[in-house]
Amino acid sequence: MIKEVMDYIEKADPEVGREIWKEYERQQQNIELIASENIISAASMLAMGSVLTNKYAEGYPGKRYYGGCSVVDRIESIAIERAKKLFHCEYANVQPHSGAQANMAVMMALCSPGDKVLGMSLDAGGHLTHGSSVNFSGRYFSVSSYGINEAGFLDYDEIEETALRLRPKLIIAGASAYPRIIDFRRFREIADRCGAILWVDMAHIAGLVAAGLHPSPIPYAHVTTTTTHKTLRGPRGGLILSDKETAERFQLDKNLFPGSQGGPLEHVIAAKAICFGEAMKPEFSDYQRQILKNTRALAEALMLQGFRLVSGGTENHLMLLDLTNLPGLSGKDFQNRCDEVHITLNRNAIPNDPRPHFITSGVRIGTAAISSRGFTEAEMEPIAECLWKTAADFEKSKEEVLQTILSLSAAHPIYEG
Numbered sequence: 019m020i021k022e023v024m025d026y027i028e029k030a031d032p033e034v035g036r037e038i039w040k041e042y043e044r045q046q047q048n049i050e051l052i053a054s055e056n057i058i059s060a061a062s063m064l065a066m067g068s069v070l071t072n073k074y075a076e077g078y079p080g081k082r083y084y085g086g087c088s089v090v091d092r093i094e095s096i097a098i099e100r101a102k103k104l105f106h107c108e109y110a111n112v113q114p115h116s117g118a119q120a121n122m123a124v125m126m127a128l129c130s131p132g133d134k135v136l137g138m139s140l141d142a143g144g145h146l147t148h149g150s151s152v153n154f155s156g157r158y159f160s161v162s163s164y165g166i167n168e169a170g171f172l173d174y175d176e177i178e179e180t181a182l183r184l185r186p187k188l189i190i191a192g193a194s195a196y197p198r199i200i201d202f203r204r205f206r207e208i209a210d211r212c213g214a215i216l217w218v219d220m221a222h223i224a225g226l227v228a229a230g231l232h233p234s235p236i237p238y239a240h241v242t243t244t245t246t247h248k249t250l251r252g253p254r255g256g257l258i259l260s261d262k263e264t265a266e267r268f269q270l271d272k273n274l275f276p277g278s279q280g281g282p283l284e285h286v287i288a289a290k291a292i293c294f295g296e297a298m299k300p301e302f303s304d305y306q307r308q309i310l311k312n313t314r315a316l317a318e319a320l321m322l323q324g325f326r327l328v329s330g331g332t333e334n335h336l337m338l339l340d341l342t343n344l345p346g347l348s349g350k351d352f353q354n355r356c357d358e359v360h361i362t363l364n365r366n367a368i369p370n371d372p373r374p375h376f377i378t379s380g381v382r383i384g385t386a387a388i389s390s391r392g393f394t395e396a397e398m399e400p401i402a403e404c405l406w407k408t409a410a411d412f413e414k415s416k417e418e419v420l421q422t423i424l425s426l427s428a429a430h431p432i433y434e435g
């Protein structure tokens with residue numbers, strides 16, 4: 019079906035259609051290890067190419083500024099009800115166009131410009147929207163950051179000390195590159211002790227949380243945001259979750275629309291509803307368990323090969339390789355070499371990284387996408403070996419690695435049906 023759609027597009031617009039085919043082939047051939055990416059179901063993907071994209075629906079179900087909204091009202095209500103059921107909460111807003119849009123609305127709802135905010139620094143694994151100086155969150159709020167310790171772990175005592183000293187209005191927990199379980203209960207204790215609101219951004223781990231394989235932030239956070247396209251394996255988009263009282267007190271709906279967005283993407287909301295439905299099935303829990311098994315197996319195999327891991331391991335879907343024991347090899351070099359052998363990953367800073375941001379001394383690796391393709395633990399060993407050869411002995415082993423990678427991906431085709 020996905021191929022028929024691409025054929026149709028190619029006939030209508032060969033220039034764009036050919037490029038979409040090329041991207042399909044790239045995804046088919048490559049071992050995708052970018053921790054924030056996934057391969058979503060055909061149903062969820064096709065919903066985004068549906069007639070729903072034609073509809074304007076500013077407002078919320080039952081309270082729209084346009085006529086003709088009865089169908090999209092039902093679709094959005096299904097998405098809302100499923101999100102609440104999946105994450106065991108009282109309030110859900112399914113309209114954020116992306117994770118960053120969800121975060122912008124929440125920050126505007128919880129704080130006024132200039133308010134003191136404490137979030138995880140981008141260098142340590144936090145997100146741009148948690149107070150980076152190049153993002154609205156850093157420009158309009160007075161942001162202080164916490165990081166990780168030498169060993170690569172969050173130091174809750176230190177975070178508490180900082181919070182008690184600064185007395186921020188808002189504390190942000192959540193990360194884009196942290197391989198360990200986050201203690202949300204401890205974060206709430208810290209927030210309560212200094213009179214702050216706790217916002218958790220679970221963008222990366224939402225799939226694990228939905229499956230009960232990572233502690234849920236919902237009982238502890240005042241507000242939780244997430245993306246829907248990472249481990250949750252849905253369309254690109256955002257989601258805001260909370261309890262009814264907090265949602266009303268801080269006017270979460272209003273801060274999203276009209277506060278920071280216009281018309282909702284009902285085609286994407288339908289795809290989110292499908293994703294939430296999939297996530298309630300037992301197969302989804304099996305999938306999330308497989309992610310954890312694969313990540314652990316890959317981490318162990320990589321360490322046996324000779325790689326160092328930040329924090330010495332992983333408890334979720336991702337890990338950070340520290341390349342400083344490989345003289346002269348930066349994160350950027352390694353990422354480029356991997357591209358040449360059809361392994362896709364991204365460079366990432368490590369604690370106290372000696373190299374600048376754009377270069378770095380590490381890479382981030384996740385298994386959500388390859389687990390969706392059906393890769394299992396036994397296949398993590400050859401992948402680890404390919405990564406080690408690419409890092410330590412590139413020129414000599416390049417051809418051999420390429421062949422191994424191509425045959426591994428050929429064994430797990432995507433969107434065949």
Ligand SMILES: *Cc1c(COP(=O)(O)O)cnc(C)c1O
Pocket residue numbers: 054116117118119121144145147192193194219220221222245255256
């Ligand atoms: C990916 C991510 C986001 C942003 O998601 P976009 O959809 O790219 O805007 C926000 N927060 C965290 C922690 C993330 O990892």
